[in-house]
Amino acid sequence: MSRIAERQAARFKPPYKLVVETFAGAASYTTGGDIYNSALLRQIERATVIGSYNQLRGQVVTGSVSGNAFRMIVWTGGATGQPAAATDLSASAFTVLLEGL
Numbered sequence: 001m002s003r004i005a006e007r008q009a010a011r012f013k014p015p016y017k018l019v020v021e022t023f024a025g026a027a028s029y030t031t032g033g034d035i036y037n038s039a040l041l042r043q044i045e046r047a048t049v050i051g052s053y054n055q056l057r058g059q060v061v062t063g064s065v066s067g068n069a070f071r072m073i074v075w076t077g078g079a080t081g082q083p084a085a086a087t088d089l090s091a092s093a094f095t096v097l098l099e100g101l
Helices: 003-010
Strands: 018-024 034-037 048-052 057-060 069-075 093-100
Touching (some): 057 093, 069 093
Antiparallel strands (some): 018 093, 034 069, 048 057, 048 093, 057 069
């Protein structure tokens, strides 16, 4: 568990909560995923998209990341898979599980 997550955990009594962060979609989607930066953790061992908005689903495609950045790919659920390059996803939001406590 990261030091920042330990401080988050100290605020709660067991059972602990999950540390999640919601990210706005990028104004211009890059095929293969956009890079997002977490304001909560400086090092994310694992990150998983647990929710999304607007019929889009996300997936973190970097298994381990450095600093506070990770890459998230978006799926439309349709036959085309990803949105077309440069698609504006700024009206969408994605909730990412950063670390379980």
